[in-house]
Structures are given as structure tokens and as C-alpha cells.
Amino acid sequence: MAAEAYQIEDIPGVGPTTAEKLREAGYETVEKIAHSSASELYELAEIGEATARKMIKWCNSQTGSDASQTDAQKGSDDAGDDKILMNAKRLDIEDIPGVGPAIAEKLRDGGFLTIEGIATATPSTLSEAAEIGESTAKKMIKWCREQADIGGFKTGVEVFQARLLVKKLKALVPEIDELLGGGFETQAITEMYGEFGSGKSQIVHQLSVNVQLPEEMGGLGGSVIYVDTENTFRPERIEQMVNGLEIEGADPQEFLKNIHVARAQTSDHQMLLIENSRELAEELKKQGKPVKLVVVDSLTGLFRSEYAGRGTLAERQQKLNRHMHDIFKLCDEYNAIGLVTNQVMSNPAVFFGDPTKPIGGNIVGHTATFRIYLRKSKGGKRIFRLVDSPNLPDGEATFLVEEGGLRPC
Numbered sequence: 347m348a349a350e351a352y353q354i355e356d357i358p359g360v361g362p363t364t365a366e367k368l369r370e371a372g373y374e375t376v377e378k379i380a381h382s383s384a385s386e387l388y389e390l391a392e393i394g395e396a397t398a399r400k401m402i403k404w405c406n407s408q409t410g411s412d413a414s415q416t417d418a419q420k421g422s423d424d425a426g427d428d429k430i431l432m433n434a435k436r437l438d439i440e441d442i443p444g445v446g447p448a449i450a451e452k453l454r455d456g457g458f459l460t461i462e463g464i465a466t467a468t469p470s471t472l473s474e475a476a477e478i479g480e481s482t483a484k485k486m487i488k489w490c491r492e493q494a495d496i497g498g499f500k501t502g503v504e505v506f507q508a509r510l511l512v513k514k515l516k517a518l519v520p521e522i523d524e525l526l527g528g529g530f531e532t533q534a535i536t537e538m539y540g541e542f543g544s545g546k547s548q549i550v551h552q553l554s555v556n557v558q559l560p561e562e563m564g565g566l567g568g569s570v571i572y573v574d575t576e577n578t579f580r581p582e583r584i585e586q587m588v589n590g591l592e593i594e595g596a597d598p599q600e601f602l603k604n605i606h607v608a609r610a611q612t613s614d615h616q617m618l619l620i621e622n623s624r625e626l627a628e629e630l631k632k633q634g635k636p637v638k639l640v641v642v643d644s645l646t647g648l649f650r651s652e653y654a655g656r657g658t659l660a661e662r663q664q665k666l667n668r669h670m671h672d673i674f675k676l677c678d679e680y681n682a683i684g685l686v687t688n689q690v691m692s693n694p695a696v697f698f699g700d701p702t703k704p705i706g707g708n709i710v711g712h713t714a715t716f717r718i719y720l721r722k723s724k725g726g727k728r729i730f731r732l733v734d735s736p737n738l739p740d741g742e743a744t745f746l747v748e749e750g751g752l753r754p755c
């Protein structure tokens with residue numbers, strides 16, 4: 347049976363609007379849809395994932411694929427996404443030409459754990475760390491830059507295409523969601539800073555719940571990778587918040603299952619947890635619960651206590667920079683939201699206005715796409731201030747933290 351005999355309008359459930367969206371997304375034929383992956387299709391054609399699967403199944407049956415191929419099709423979800431992931435394939439530092447185990451170890455000892463870390467290093471620091479000549483170091487940096495595509499250009503069209511996939515997660519506090527232009531964005535890191543008790547961890551818990559809801563309810567139908575550095579993740583709080591949603595049949599245990607928490611003991615451990623989370627992310631994608639939220643609460647706590655003296659500030663900043671970069675890459679690859687929290691320190695140099703500023707300063711600030719400053723106000727009210735955003739006006743929203751979770755004032 348020739349697939350050409352069918353138009354995409356012939357697919358059950360596809361009306362003119364969906365057909366148009368499919369064509370715009372490049373799916374002009376039944377054949378093409380048969381060979382696409384559900385996740386690709388549902389992101390590009392803005393249809394539900396289940397609908398996408400049904401469509402692919404139907405198209406497969408029309409193009410003469412048998413049941414075993416349909417099974418294979420399930421797996422090809424990953425194959426399809428792997429195509430996208432191929433460019434961003436995770437290389438280890440052992441993959442660098444000329445780097446054997448001995449140099450790799452020296453590099454790691456010197457804090458160069460990833461290709462990106464080396465790509466952004468200077469030849470002199472690298473040659474010192476790995477005890478290699480500067481010209482070798484230069485070659486290594488060049489190779490890593492090529493692999494990491496650092497300094498590479500994308501066309502506006504490519505950037506636009508990637509932006510089309512950006513999803514928004516709702517806090518389900520209308521004032522906050524409006525301020526954020528619809529919600530917390532994927533493919534970006536949002537940094538929330540504020541003093542103790544300002545509500546950072548509460549928001550993190552709430553979003554860990556909300557992200558699991560289906561898109562129609564403001565979620566992204568995904569799971570959570572949660573790095574907890576201060577031992578403040580509370581399953582009971584998740585339970586209260588799930589109950590607080592008042593959704594019939596919502597089981598807190600099911601929500602807890604999709605939150606993958608790791609407790610970081612040191613800043614190096616914290617970095618490693620993110621670097622190694624790709625395996626988990628791949629696994630989650632296979633299970634149909636792709637990671638859509640990556641939390642680091644708190645981003646700076648361990649760094650702050652370990653790198654106390656002034657003399658170690660540069661090293662701390664370099665590591666934080668690399669860490670932020672790794673979080674960003676993860677979120678970019680899996681179309682997830684990066685959410686990091688940061689405490690503030692008082693800045694004695696400020697005499698007027700607010701004498702607090704976030705830890706990590708510019709490094710964190712420049713890598714985060716959105717910055718939010720949280721403050722406690724009168725009567726239990728909390729202020730959520732959007733400080734820095736590439737495409738939204740700054741502004742404030744207010745909210746309350748109640749037993750059932752975040753609530754409008």
C-alpha cells in the first residue's frame with residue numbers, strides 16, 4: 347500500500363488546523379510522520395504526546411510497517427531524539443586526542459572535568475595543570491572548542507527553531523505567571539535569590555509538583571532532577587502541595603516517584619551530580635517521563651562555606667561558572683527548566699536602598715537567564731521580583747506560602 351495514496355488530512359483526528367501545523371513543521375507526508383518520534387512530533391505540531399503516538403502508529407500501519415516495526419518505533423522515540431542529541435554528544439576528557447589516563451587524571455585534579463571546562467581555559471593555566479607544553483595546551487583548547495561549539499554561530503532561523511520548543515511551567519499563582527510571561531521557561535536557568543525563609547525552597551518544591559502536571563494544567567508532564575545541598579528537600583511538603591492542588595485521584599506517592607533527589611556533600615560532589623545526570627536524564631526519557639526541571643537548591647551554599655577566604659575567590663568563581671554551564675547544557679539538551687537558588691549577603695558598601703546582593707555575583711547572574719529576588723513582606727506576604735530578563739519587563743508579584751503550597755495574595 348503506497349503511503350503517497352494518503353494525505354495527512356486522512357490521518358484520524360487530523361483536521362485542517364493540525365494539518366497546517368504539521369506541514370509548517372515539515373511533516374508533509376504520512377511517510378514522514380511514520381518515521382518521526384512522538385516527542386518530536388508533539389513538540390513541533392503542538393499536539394498531545396499520546397495523540398502523536400497514535401498518529402505515528404496509524405501512519406506506520408498505512409506505510410506497511412508490521413507490529414515489530416511499531417515496537418521499534420517506540421524505541422525510535424529515543425533514536426529520533428538522539429539525532430538532535432548527536433551534536434551535543436557528551437565527550438569525556440579522555441576523548442581529546444593525545445590525552446591518556448595520566449594526563450586525564452592531572453586535568454581532573456586541576457579542576458578540568460569537562461570538554462567545556464577546557465574549551466574555556468587559557469593555555470597557560472591548562473599547561474600548568476596538566477604539565478604539558480603550551481602549544482599542546484593550545485591545540486587541546488582548540489579541539490575542545492570545536493567539539494563544544496563554543497564561539498560557534500547559529501543562524502537566526504536555528505535560534506528561532508529552538509525557541510519554538512520553549513515551554514513554560516506555571517507556578518499556578520496568576521500574578522507570578524503573568525510576570526514571567528506565562529511561566530518559568532525551559533532552555534534557561536532561573537536564579538532565585540533572597541534571604542533565609544524568603545520562600546526559595548518553597549517555590550522549588552511547588553514547581554517540582556507542578557512540572558509533573560499535564561500541559562493543560564500548567565505543567566510539562568515531566569520529572570525532576572533535584573540536587574539538594576542543604577538537606578532541605580521535604581517529601582512531606584511535596585505531599586501537602588499535591589493535596590493542595592485538590593486534583594481528584596492525585597497520589598502524592600506518584601509525584602514523589604518522579605522527583606530524583608541527590609544530596610550533595612561538597613561543592614565538587616554537587617558539580618559531579620550534574621555532570622553525571624545525563625545517564626538518568628536518558629533513562630527518564632526512555633520511560634516517557636523526561637526531565638523537565640533541574641533544581642539545585644542551594645547553588646552557592648557549599649561553595650560559599652568551602653571557599654571562604656578572598657584568595658580562593660577566583661577558583662570558586664571559575665567552578666561556579668563551569669557548574670552553571672553544565673546545568674545550562676543539561677537544560678538546553680532536554681528542553682528543561684534550570685532552577686537554582688542563592689542566598690544573599692549584605693554588602694556594607696551600599697548605604698542606600700537594599701544592602702543585599704546575591705552570592706556568586708556576576709558569574710551566576712550572567713549565566714542565569716532570569717533572576718528573581720524574593721523578599722518577605724508584611725502579613726506573611728512575599729514579594730517575587732523579576733530583576734533581569736532578556737525579553738520581559740522587570741516587575742513584582744506577590745504570593746503567600748500556605749500549607750497547600752503557593753497561593754495568590
Ligand SMILES: Nc1ncnc2c1ncn2[C@@H]1O[C@H](COP(=O)(O)OP(=O)(O)OP(=O)(O)O)[C@@H](O)[C@H]1O
Binds near residue numbers: 540542544689
Ligand atoms: N507547611 C507550611 N505551611 C505554611 N508555610 C510554610 C510551610 N512550610 C514552610 N512554610 C513557610 O516557608 C518558609 C520557609 O521558606 P523557604 O524554606 O522557602 O526559605 P528559603 O528561602 O529556602 O530559605 P533558606 O535560604 O534558609 O534556604 C517558612 O518560614 C514558612 O513561612
Ligand SMILES: [Mg+2]
Binds near residue numbers: 546547
Ligand atoms: Mg531553602
